[in-house]
Amino acid sequence: MPLVELKKCPQCGTTAWHELVDYGPPTPCYWRCRTCGERRSARRIHLSQEHALHRGSVQKPTSATQVQILDLSVLGARLRLTGEEDFPVEPKDRLLFNAKLQPVGPLGVFHQATVRWVKGDEFGIAFQKPLYASAADFLCMLKGC
Secondary structure (H helix, E strand, O other), X not given: OOOEEEEXXXXXXXXXXXXXXXXXXOOXXXXXXXXXXXXXOOOOEEOOOOXXXXXXXXXXXXXXXXXXXXXXXXXXXXXXXXXXOOOOOOOOOXXXXXXXXXXOOOOOOOEEEEEEEEEOOEEEEEEOOOOOOOHHHHHHHHHOX
């Protein structure tokens, strides 16, 4: 039985029961609202046009393409197809993703991922294994710390 707490939800604004969700290291634990169902379990870093390094790549066994990284967390990413190549994406597709944010390390290699949702030219992926980098590490890499 999960630990629960009555508190105000920052997402829906109501006072509701929240349950503590813990998947174990390296993923941090978080509180999930039982009313609105906010389930984001890792802090997402939103990449904007001001960041020079916002392009990554995805590949399937028979094709590959460049993608724009819209946001990124240790558990997944929201991506946009650039339209440069025909690359059909469907929910439950398995692919490899490389954020190309480091020459080596967790953001410089390909990671196995599964497509969770598709809306137009945007899609969300969930990594099979969490990245071993924190949200602070992502920001540092992007800003050149």
